Amino acid sequence: MADVGTIVGIISLGIQVADGLVKYYTAYKDRESETAHTVKRLTHLLGILEVLRKNLVDRSFQPDETSLLETIKSSVGDCEDLIKELEKETEKFTQSASGSVTAAVRVTGRRLAYPFRQSTLQKLDEDIAEICANLTLALQVLQQQDIGSVQDEIQDTKALLELVRADQISTEIKNWLNAPDASINYNDACKKKYPGTGLWFIKSPQFSTWLQTANSFLWLKGFAGCGKSVLSSTIIQHTLRHRRSNPAIGIAFFYFTFNDDAKQDTSAMLRALILQLAPQLQLHTTTTTTNNKDALLPRLHQNYRGGTPPDPALLDTLHQLITRFDDVYIILDALDESPRHKHREDLLQALAEMRSWPGPELHLLVTSRDEQDIREELVLEEEEVVVLKGGKVDADIAAFVAGHLKDNRRLRKWERFHGRIEEALTEGAKGVFRWVECQFSALEACPGSKTRLDALLGSLPRTLDKTYERMLYNIEEESVDDARRILTLLCTAKRPLKVEELIDGIAVELGDNAKFNEDSRLMNQDDIRHICPGFIEVDLNNEDRGPTVRIAHYSVQEYLESDRIVASGTARFSVRRKEANTEVASICLIYLMDEALCKACMTETWVFGYDAKYPLAAYAASSWADHYHEGDPLDPQLHRLALALFHDDENALASWANIYKWAGYKRDGLGDRILTPLYLAARLGLDPVVRVLADEATSSPTRPRKYYFESALITAATFGHASTVALLLTHSSAAINHLGFEGTALHLAARHGHLAVVDTLLAHGADIEARDYRGKSALYDAAAGGKDEVVRLLLERGAEIEPAGTYDTPLECAAAGGREAVVAMLLDRGLDPNRGRYARPLEVAREHPAVVRLLLDRGADVDLGTPTRPLALACSGGAVGVVAVLLERGADVEKAGGWAGLMERAVGNSDPKVVDLLLEHGADAKGEEGCHVTPLEAAAGLWNATAVMRRLLDAGARVNIGKEMTPLEKAAKKSSLPTARLLLERRADPNLGIQMTPLEAAADEMSESMMTLLINHGADVNKGLQMTPLEVLVQKEVIPFRLVELLVQMGADVNKGFKINPSEVALRHGYNLEGIVVIPGEIEVESIEGAGTLGEKKEMVIVIGPKAANSS
Missing domain, CATH: 1.10.8 (Helicase, Ruva Protein; domain 3)
Structure with missing residues (x-):
């Protein structure tokens, strides 16, 4: 048997070499941009080596595992020469540095050429890649030896779900992002898996290549029912095992789902992937800063707080997340279950963009049936496709x-x-x-x-179709109607229905005597299974919503909706989308207008039990209009039911709105308050209903209530119903320029980007220059929102490009929002890039590098500001991309406040990237001239700006120099332990202060952990500039005697003070400091969390009743 010790020896040498190279390159802060990729790969290698060594050392190899060990030895042995070659390179580097790594850091401005040559770095990368490939193979062999017997272990699933769980993300952000839960689908697929399922693929060279090759892609294609989703779960599980060799690997997955609208489009996929990857950054082992990690999701939330972010913004956030890992593995199952004529084109375009991203981090694997649009869009090499068929x-x-x-x-x-x-x-x-x-x-x-x-x-039966045909034939005749209703509801529902929702949907009777019949309710889910055996599945594990029912497989729904069933003897079970939606919309309306339901939900107390007594109410209230639009609005029964809802003396209408509100749906004009039937019909774009209600209003001898048509027109415009807008204008053209709370109909349509509505309104005579309550025209709204096509249309129709009477211009609005295309369009119309009202375009674009570059290309003055210069604003905002562009274009540093002023701004934003950039361009890290505080002093005043402080200290900032306070004094005043700890590590004087000593400041803040830290590093307990630390404490309104005892214990003089005698003041409060007696002896002083132990033996302290004997 191969010698394990020999293998471990080679690996240990590799660890030593890789660790040395990482330390060498990371020591040169000014060369990070050149070495970042190499450092990332070295860190990856180090992780693999350490995990492999641990696996080998911890494992007891059996006599029958000779071949396993030989395979591992062969893979590791192939690396030995490469590791020794890296060792020689390390020796060359240290020779050229003429000393230790620390010494190298101190050589300011020195250029050590050889280690940083492109050829050297490229050769290193090649060697590292080859070593990683061999070691990964060895690790996989070791970890997969027993893979078949453990692949379905609960522990694997638990580990995966813990990894993607978003506990670290705030509830507010999670609720706002509203990402669908892909773990539900993953768990469902795992239930169908048996030991050994999919191992043929896991052991294949295609899977190994996908794991190891930079920027890799795989498409697994197969016909319906061939097990793609189950195989996806196996792939996810084993990708997780691969991740264990490097915690800087991210994993995310998504299952497109044919019977859940929330899991079918690009936005749903991106939101799910983002929410899975974001918390994994907490486990990242590379040098990404905490500030940059935490900013991504909050920044997205801040920019799109009012709604769901658009797909481009989600893609950008996902890209930024991915670049913060060494590798990210994304598995997307069932692309074909994203509806082809509804969402799939956008989805495939998003995948194409993801595949075009530069960098080696992303590894993408997708599964689907072999459909033409997917095949044509993916455009893959032969080795990137795996066909699921055969033995x-x-x-x-x-x-x-x-x-x-x-x-x-x-x-x-x-x-x-x-x-x-x-x-x-x-x-x-x-x-x-x-x-x-x-x-x-x-x-x-x-x-x-x-x-x-x-x-x-x-x-x-020979085929799946014949199987389904036989299963439908076998449904009992008395159950046919219920079975047909069940299949129709499940194929058409916008989400999986709860068992109780489906039961009530079956109990609705259509026809001339339409009603909800409680006596027709089935008893439970077993009855549903009995009626439709083999066609449905009940998911009992939905903790949030209870058991749900769904079509068992995509192929079932495909067959029911196909022409093939029509030609069979089971055509009565056929599901036609338009007719099915018409039926479901009717079911929802009948249910909502149930007399008992309407009466019950008009009482406020009923909100606490409506979903138990009428479980379908929430779904019907939120979804009937969607089914109405996808069905046939002119169907006689559906049209009659819709009119009945709006004509029922507002009882049914009010109860519907109440249910909608109580169910917790987004406030979008429904449920907030009852306005008018016409308003609500227009809000939903129900043209046949709007036509009848408008006709009734215009022909009625009674004058309609005030703003009857106006409010309806504005809401129809807001939600993009162009045909409804045209219909309303034929009944009341005078409403077209009515100014509502948020503007005219044209304002709202422009703001939301509804091009067809804007065109319709202009064609009917809308005032293109009408002003809203802010005095702004529709062009402002379109420009600020980046609605390119609407801006173009408004300009073509003669919109004034710089309207008078406003405090800013459309160009400023577009620049501030980063709307590059709109800015270009406005500049093409001859606008001056240097002219603004509130501020110049270049100033308001301070967070958007592309817009800044465009403005400069079109003649903007890089130094023109009112009064603050663009460069200064960009530094304050932490916009490193904009700072880079402005410096590249020759911005005058002195006009922007000088290097000292710029450094103060950058430090104040706690952004190390901007600080690095300024230092690279000549800023002085000391900053002791030209500003009221030094950069290091400013950073110390922030809660935790240690990343910035390290940059400044490495670049020469003096740790004890300040203007208002010393850096350590300021850190103590802010009670920032990480900051103080860093400063003390860099030899800050714990007794040096300007206004107070650091210990005096810590005592003033009553921070026990800070006081302990300072004393531990030599702070004098009797020294102060205004008062002694003990004197500070005894003058507090409530004396913190625990801290007093700490100081006395460490030698504070109870009778020494600048202004008062601490012992006398304490005695007036009933405490006798003289009663704290120090008895000779040895004891380790208690450690304070975060501050460390005092590190030496002190005299034992005994408190002899701190209360004075005669406190009166």
């Missing part, structure tokens, strides 16, 4: 069949025939897992006789 998939099916026969209690009656059943199902499956699942349903229902079994196995 390897058949082996997975065989394992599935064997496992299911063994585990399913309802199949125990066939135990004598398991071998025969296994052979028949495996042979008949032809690579389709779903076909096997359906045959199991038939076996469960089959009476337990050999004759019946022979008949069943002898007549197995």
Whole structure:
């Protein structure tokens, strides 16, 4: 057997070399931009080496594992020469540095050429990549030895869910982002997996290459029911195992879901991936700063607090997250379940953008059926495609069949025939897992006789379609109507329905005597399963919403909606989208207008129990209008029901709005208050209903209530219903320029980017220069929101480009929002890039490098400000990209406040990147001239700006120099332990202050941990500039005697003070400091969390009753 010690020796040498190289390169702060990639790869290598060594040392190899150990030895042995080559390189580097790493750091401005040459770094990267490839193989062999027997362990799933759980993200941000939970789908797929499922792929070179190759991509394609989702769960699980070799790896996944609208579009995918990756940054081991990590999601939230961020903003955030890891593995399952004519084109474009991102970090794997649009958009090389068919998939099916026969209690009656059943199902499956699942349903229902079994196995349907056709034939005749209703509701619902919701949907009767019939309610989920065996699944693990029901497989819904079922003998079960939506909309309206429901929900107390008594109410209230639009609004029954809702003396209308509000849906004009039936119909774009209500209003002898048409027009414009807007204008053209709370209809349409509505309003004579309550025209709203097409249309129709009477201009609005295309459009119209009212465009664009570059290209003066210069504003805002552009374009540092002023601004924003940039361009880290505080002093006054402070200290800032306070004094005043600890590590004088000594300041703040830290580093307990520390404490309104005792214990003189005698003051408060007696002896002083122990033996302290004997 190979010698484990030899292998471990090679690995230990590798750890030593890699660690030395990391320390060498990270010591040169001024060369980070050149060495960042190499340092990242070295850190990755170091992680693999350490995990591999731990696995080898901790494991006891058995005699029968000789071949395993030889394989590992071979892989590690292939690295030995490369590791020794790296060792030689390290020796060259240290020779050229002429001393230690610390000495190298102190050589200001020195250029050590060889280690930083591009050729040197490239050779290092090549060697590191080769070592990583070999070691990763060794680690996989070691970790996957028992992979087949443990792949479904609960521990793996638990570890994955803990990794992607967003506990570190604030509840406010999580609720705002509203990301769908992909772990539900992952758990469902894991339940269908048996030991060994998918191992053929895990052990394949394609999977290994995908894990190890930079910027890799794989498409797993296969026909419906071949097990893609189950295989995805296996891939996710084993990618997690790969991650254990490097905590700087991120993992995220998403399952597109045909029966859940919330899991079908690009936005849902991006929001889920972001929420999974963001908390993983907490475990990142590279040198990314805390400030930059934490800023991503809060910044996105701040920019789009009022709603869901657009896809480009989500993509940008995801990209930034990915670049903060060494590698990120993203698995996307079932692209084909994103509706082709609704969301898929945008999804494929987003994937194309993700694949175009520079950098090696992203590894993307997707699964789907082989559909033309997906195939044409992906444009892949042959090695990037894996076709799921053939013997390897058949082996997975065989394992599935064997496992299911063994585990399913309802199949125990066939135990004598398991071998025969296994052979028949495996042979008949032809690579389709779903076909096997359906045959199991038939076996469960089959009476337990050999004759019946022979008949069943002898007549197995050849295809999935034939299987579904037979299953529909077998539905009992008396259950056909309920089964058809169940399948229609589940195929059409906007999300998985709860069991109780589905039961109430079945109990609604359509036709001339339409009503909700409580007597028709089924008893429970078992009744649903009995009516539709094999077609549905009940998910019992939905903690938030209770058990939900869904179509069992995408192929079921596809068959029910296809033309193939129409040509079969089961056409009555066919689900046609338009007719099905019409039916579901009718069901929802009938339910909402149930008399008992309407009466009950008009009482405020009913809110606490409505969902239990009427479980379908919330879904019906929130979704009926969506089904109405996707159905046939002119269907006689649906049209009659919709009119009835709006004509029912506002009782049904009010109850619907109440349910909508109580169900917690987003406030968007419904539920806040009842306005008018016309307003609500216009808000939803219900044109047939709007037409009738508008006709009634204009023909009625009674004058409509004030603003009846105006409010309806504005809400229709706000929500983009162009046809509704046109319809309303034919009834009341006078409403077109009505000024509402947020502007005219044109303002609202422009603000939300509804091009067709803007066009309709202008065609009907809307005033293009109408002003809102801020005095602004619609062009402002479109420009500020980046609505390019609306801006173009307004300009073509003659909108004034610089309207008078406002405090800013459309150009300023667009520049401030980073709307590059709009800025270009306005500049093309001849606007002066240097002219503004509130501020110049270059000043307000201070967070947007692309806009700044565009303005400069078009003639903006880089130094013109009112009064603050653009460069100064950019430094204050932490906009490193803008600072870089302005310096590149020759911004005058002196006009912007000088290097000292700029450094103060950058430090105040606690952004190390801007500080680094200023230092690179000549800023003085000392900053002792030209500013009222030094940069280090300013940083020390922030709560935790240690990253910035390290940059300043490494660049020569003097640790004891300040103007208002010394840096340590300021840190003590702010009670910032991390800051004080760093300063003391860099030899700050614990007794030096300007206004107070640091210990005096800490006593003033009554910070026990800060006082302990300072004393631990030599602070004099009797020294002060205004008062002694003890004197400070005894003058507090409530004396902190624990801190007093600490000072006395450490030698404070109870009778020494600048202004008062501490012992006398304490005595007046009933405490006798003289009673604190120090008895000779030795004891370790108690450690304060974060401050460390005092590090030496002090005299034992005994407090002899601190209360005075005669306190009166």
